[in-house]
């Protein structure tokens with residue numbers, strides 16, 4: 001008997017917003033309201049099935065080429081995550097070993113990023129992701145700027161932050177939440193991200209810092225961090241302005257050290273004061289873990305650190321969240337010791353090769369123009385080659401969705417807003433085999449869109465479509 005027959009009629013305010021499972025076991029007779037707390041209980045298996053079924057409508061994470069975030073981990077990592085799901089990262093006194101693994105990760109990453117603090121005393125912390133880490137990096141820049149200005153007896157009411165118009169939205173959030181004027185340097189078809197000249201020319205005495213991105217969320221390209229640092233050195237020599245640099249290495253922090261070891265983008269550059277990276281992107285951990293690391297203790301103002309007397313322990317904390325899961329930090333440590341330099345290099349190299357192969361093949365189709373080729377982050381963006389071809393990247397994105405592929409289409413930032421692109425993030429687990437299936441699906445989608453743009457096919461051809 002259908003369950004809903006036995007159920008009472010829903011109250012009016014719930015019309016259209018109730019869940020009516022069609023399961024037939026005893027006890028599965030209720031209507032579950034969607035927007036208010038149910039009065040009664042459900043059997044665990046019924047509740048599971050209701051939630052599970054609704055989630056069938058989510059996209060498939062492994063086919064989600066929109067995300068930089070990890071969608072595959074080894075089974076052993078999953079076991080560790082499961083074992084640690086009940087641990088709160090903030091309870092450092094109660095879970096001292098989880099805290100110790102976090103400390104080891106911070107030190108490994110600081111060393112990987114060229115820090116001289118290699119004796120176990122690196123300054124940094126885990127976060128929920130790069131967004132929180134960027135907030136912390138930005139706050140440290142703002143505090144230090146304010147200290148310098150106060151010491152010089154100057155006004156502190158108009159701080160600004162210089163960055164490319166291609167920054168990830170978290171930086172605009174940082175500026176809005178913490179009252180900092182965002183100075184977004186427009187991009188151009190010649191440089192789709194911040195340039196050295198653009199960065200230096202936008203700085204003034206109220207600039208708390210410059211953010212350089214490794215690499216850009218829009219097309220995966222690395223910003224020229226060393227050139228930006230050199231331009232800021234020259235600015236200081238010319239004008240006395242000493243503008244610190246934060247590197248948003250959300251993705252590149254776990255790619256460049258392994259694939260481009262000679263590229264100096266990190267603490268090897270004296271101007272770089274802090275770096276953030278997402279453990280849950282190319283750090284290869286499920287969401288959400290990020291990392292913020294400072295060059296040294298001086299780069300992180302002491303009055304941003306809270307010494308919390310908590311459950312019998314003294315605990316210095318510097319984060320926006322208090323409670324947070326510890327499992328991802330443990331999983332990060334697992335990856336670091338499991339893969340080591342060689343393992344990370346192998347994984348990222350495979351992703352880069354797949355990205356470059358796929359970008360090359362898409363370039364050869366003739367219908368698309370590449371903005372990047374996957375040779376920096378294993379990420380690339382492409383636009384339709386001929387704006388007058390009769391279909392847009394938005395149409396392509398929608399067509400690919402039929403096969404389950406999730407590929408975002410969006411306009412480029414200020415300076416290139418008339419160009420819309422599709423972006424593909426190649427990650428661990430997106431094999432060459434999957435990439436070649438994706439390519440075939442893209443070819444088919446393109447062909448169909450071209451036919452549609454050219455008008456209905458002649459009758460004979462149309463008939464053949466139905467067979």
Ligand SMILES: Cc1ncc(COP(=O)(O)O)c(C=O)c1O
Nearest residue numbers: 129130131168170217248250278
């Ligand atoms: C360059 C950059 N910075 C920051 C972020 C935000 O990172 P998260 O999603 O880890 O908070 C992203 C996310 O894509 C990014 O690409």
